[in-house]
Amino acid sequence: MITMKDIALEAGVSLATVSRVINKKDNVSAEVREKVERIILEQGYNPNNAARALAKKRTNTIGVVVNNLHDPFYHDLIRGFEDGVQNTSYKVIFCSVLGGDVDMKESYIKYLTNGVVDAVVLYGSYQSDENIVKYIRDTDLNYVMIENDIKELNCNKLLIDNYNGSIKAVEHLISMGHRDIAYICGNPNKKVFVERLNGYLNAMQNNNMHIEDGFMQYTTTDYHSGYEKMINLMNLKSKRPTAVLCADDAIASKAIMAAFDLGLRVPDDISIMGYDNQTVLPDKYRGPNITSIAQPLFEIGQESIQLLVDQLDNNKRNDYIRKIYDTYLVEGETVKSI
Amino acid sequence: MITMKDIALEAGVSLATVSRVINKKDNVSAEVREKVERIILEQGYNPNNAARALAKKRTNTIGVVVNNLHDPFYHDLIRGFEDGVQNTSYKVIFCSVLGGDVDMKESYIKYLTNGVVDAVVLYGSYQSDENIVKYIRDTDLNYVMIENDIKELNCNKLLIDNYNGSIKAVEHLISMGHRDIAYICGNPNKKVFVERLNGYLNAMQNNNMHIEDGFMQYTTTDYHSGYEKMINLMNLKSKRPTAVLCADDAIASKAIMAAFDLGLRVPDDISIMGYDNQTVLPDKYRGPNITSIAQPLFEIGQESIQLLVDQLDNNKRNDYIRKIYDTYLVEGETVKSI
DNA sequence: TTCATCAATGCAAGCGCTTTCATATATTAT
DNA sequence: ATAATATATGAAAGCGCTTGCATTGATGAA
CATH class of the missing domain: 1.10.260.40 (lambda repressor-like DNA-binding domains)
Structure with missing residues (x-):
């Protein structure tokens, strides 16, 4: 050498x-x-970068850690990171935490924050990971957390207005003439799904719409169970919904499959909405474009990096940002006016 | 600290x-x-990992560099990397080279190989990047190159049998009764597309099938132009193909769109095959499942890491591997028997 | 001419860790 | 009891770089 x-x-x-x-x-x-x-x-x-990092206490690189990097959900976010770092003197490195395993996550964060990067952006749930939260709190690096509003953490937070996103969704359905709107919820342990659920509930209430018995379904395990929940909804004895709002597009794709398998046409027989406006969907989904609520993930990725670069370059260690991004409706082909 | x-x-x-x-x-x-x-x-x-790396000359991490990490094409490959590192003492970090920019690629490789990782896996084209090839040759780290058979490089090479993949595709079409098989080629500057093209040409010849005038189309720019190439094929004055083989699924998806727009049903009016069996496709493709040639990308990702871990752990610096992976046919809904 | 100033360079300490070698103590064999 | 060996620990050099401080020679001011 x-x-x-x-x-x-x-x-x-x-x-x-x-x-x-x-x-x-x-x-x-x-x-x-x-x-x-x-x-x-x-x-x-x-x-030699190790020697340099040791001597300068700077590496000019930013670390990103997400759960399951392979998940197509990250498509736009990653594009944002890639783009954000363009024309800066920084590099970005990505770490993937398989299955969101808490220990692995912790180990990657510790790895990065001890001599390998200058700042890190985190996406994924951290509410319950006490160790990690404590660790981050005590560490004096710059962080941005995306979609993670942890009070005891004093760092940059980029959030998405899930609550109002759901409201937009419900109001869109209402504007299309729907009144019997069911909901398939995601894992209620996750903050985003709670917020989306609340949005649905409040939108229904504020518009004086009744939520019939059985109109609320909760996916178990993961999005796959959206299939059976849809079957449940369609088999309701009492009243059947005319529209089903799903907590995310993955669930919606399963609901659409279920509808097809029941011989129902979407949207002619039943309207379905998703959430996320995922550019690419898992499982080779080949149905109609899903009407959905979109999040500005590209921008969020971009701004995460820009924010950190700015803070690093100007030695801003303590004026953190907290920003809430709006969502917007993207009309697909799965909602019919009635 | x-x-x-x-x-x-x-x-x-x-x-x-x-x-x-x-x-x-x-x-x-x-x-x-x-x-x-x-x-x-x-x-x-x-x-502190920088200090450690400096003292030990080891980091226990493997670097992966690909072009456009956000590309859904990498889905399975990334899963493979993630999986490969499970239960080892190694970490993986990913670097994304936006647009495949040569300088950026070079800078990431130099970054990684100077004190930040112990080995690197490379996916992307390097044939013409003299500087990089030279650099890699002179560096004494362990590498694995995926789909990059550079003679002057003495490192692990994991290759895919594109040539025989195309042959499988053509023979499948023949077995379904097709004789007039057109081809939409990808960028002929890329090795994989040349190999696939050769497979097509040879399969046609070996089976005594004639390639009519106009049956060979080359996409310009990128896969988007698959759309117009398909239009060209369908508008051929002389003879029209009964099946179109595309150099990859992205092109095939565009060809299918074109067929639809011309009022043709796939596969009833025209059969279309792709290549890659991409789990997720760009542009919200919502057509039928594409009959395609699949590559064992997950396994390749897995083995890349396993290989390197083994070589690092056992200080095998010089017995490199060269392995060619087979492809296999995945039947979708875009080829009809005639 | 003499002194202050400045630009260009070198010296050496230090970044936080690992590892070789030497040392001291404990253990076993004789 | 003594020599030989094994075990636990510390001292210190070194990994490859950066940077504060000191030094040198040149330049300009007085």
């Missing part, structure tokens, strides 16, 4: 001088700078 | 001893070990 020492020797200057030209300090004479640069090129020298 | 020194002081032992318990060396007495461990926990100490 070729080191700075080799370059210094070859150039007949001190380590310090080589370091100066590498770091583009201006107090080096033109001739020396040129010579050193030439030799660096000739020898194909590259600085 | 709390360091090993603090722990040593508090525990009344030397730095060396603390280092030993952290690294689980066995030559530390039980009492001392316990005490040190307790104090580490109490103080919430975490070792």
